[in-house]
Structures are given as C-alpha cells and as structure tokens.
Amino acid sequence: MHKEISWRSTLIGAVGMLMIMATIALVVILTGSYNVAADERHTTPVEWALSTSMENSVRARAENVQPPPTFTSTMISAGGAEYKAMCQHCHGGVGAAKEEWVKGMRPQPPALASAAKEWQPAEIFWLVKHGVKATAMPSFGDTHEDATIWNIVAFVKAMPSMSAEQYAAYAAESGSHSEEGEGAAHSH
Numbered sequence: 530m531h532k533e534i535s536w537r538s539t540l541i542g543a544v545g546m547l548m549i550m551a552t553i554a555l556v557v558i559l560t561g562s563y564n565v566a567a568d569e570r571h572t573t574p575v576e577w578a579l580s581t582s583m584e585n586s587v588r589a590r591a592e593n594v595q596p597p598p599t600f601t602s603t604m605i606s607a608g609g610a611e612y613k614a615m616c617q618h619c620h621g622g623v624g625a626a627k628e629e630w631v632k633g634m635r636p637q638p639p640a641l642a643s644a645a646k647e648w649q650p651a652e653i654f655w656l657v658k659h660g661v662k663a664t665a666m667p668s669f670g671d672t673h674e675d676a677t678i679w680n681i682v683a684f685v686k687a688m689p690s691m692s693a694e695q696y697a698a699y700a701a702e703s704g705s706h707s708e709e710g711e712g713a714a715h716s717h
C-alpha cells in the first residue's frame with residue numbers, strides 16, 4: 530500500500546515537472562525573450578543542444594550513404610575548383626582566409642582544413658547535399674549532381690594533409706559556375 534502511494538506521487542511529480550517545463554518553453558517562445566541576434570552567443574545549454582543535435586542527426590542519416598571506393602586525383606582536382614568557387618569564402622582553405630563578413634555568422638563555419646578530419650566522407654557528402662537548417666550552411670543537392678558532390682568531398686578530405694602551395698596550385702573555377710544536375714537522379 531505504502532509503496533503504491535510513493536509510486537503515484539513520483540508519477541504526479543514527474544508529470545507536474547514536465548508541465549512546468551513545457552509552460553516555461555511556451556512562454557519563452559511566445560514572448561520572444563530568447564535573443565536570436567547572430568552577434569550574440571547562444572546560452573551554453575542551447576549551444577550544446579544545437580551542436581549535439583546537428584552532429585547526431587548528420588551521423589545517423591549518413592549511415593545510408595555509400596562512398597565511392599577511392600578518391601582519385603582527378604576527383605580531387607575537379608573538387609578543388611568547386612570548393613574554391615562555392616565553399617572557400619565561408620570555410621577558408623589551406624593558407625586562404627574566410628571572407629571578412631563570415632565573422633558575423635553564428636554558428637561559425639569551421640575551418641575545414643582541420644575540421645574535415647572529424648567527419649567521415651559519407652557525412653561530408655550528406656552535409657553538402659542537404660545543408661544544415663537555421664545555419665548559413667546551404668544544401669547543394671538541388672543544383673549539383675552526386676558525382677560533383679563526391680569530387681568536393683574528395684577535395685575536402687584531402688585538405689588536412691595539403692600545404693598552402695599545393696592548395697593554391699588547384700585551379701579555381703573561372704567566373705561563371707556551371708549549375709549542372711537539374712533533374713538528375715538523386716540518391717539519399
């Protein structure tokens with residue numbers, strides 16, 4: 530009998546706690562009290578929640594992505610041109626700085642010359658194809674074929690072991706960037 534009562538009160542306590550938390554969350558959402566300004570840091574718990582969600586979401590979804598068996602030098606060099614045209618301004622390169630205005634972004638685009646080590650090729654593919662919601666990271670899947678995205682992945686994975694001279698030697702794609710891949714087969 531006594532045991533049953535303590536069980537019940539624990540349950541009531543837990544439900545009450547959840548209701549209080551949901552009410553607080555709703556008040557924060559409806560009153561606009563959370564500052565969305567990009568020039569102010571997130572609070573530590575929000576930053577943790579966002580970055581952990583992003584990481585786990587990408588890792589879980591990339592499990593179904595099958596990378597090509599090897600990255601050839603042709604792929605790396607084709608990817609270099611794409612990278613310099615579409616990624617360098619936000620992520621920088623080896624010995625190539627990000628654009629000045631990137632400082633105003635939150636979250637900050639990491640320097641891929643080192644951050645690329647922490648991601649598997651399939652995860653980088655997924656990130657480039659689908660992008661990251663509510664960040665400046667765009668999805669390139671609608672405008673670029675999977676083969677082009679794999680070239681970019683090949684280049685990004687090669688960056689951590691590149692010297693600034695090697696990086697600079699890759700040709701930048703000239704002026705008009707071709708937007709291929711419209712209506713091409715998409716894999717997820």
Ligand code: HEC
Nearest residue numbers: 583615616619636637638639644653656657661664665666
């Ligand atoms: C307009 C700026 C912008 C452009 C252009 C851009 N990115 Fe990003 N990228 C971001 C931001 C911001 C993040 C951080 C997202 C986050 O932390 O949730 C990011 C994250 C990433 C990540 C995950 C890195 C990490 O450690 O969190 C990869 C990989 C990546 N981008 C690759 C690319 C590639 C490759 C390209 C070019 C095809 C590209 N990005 C173009 C802004 C950009």
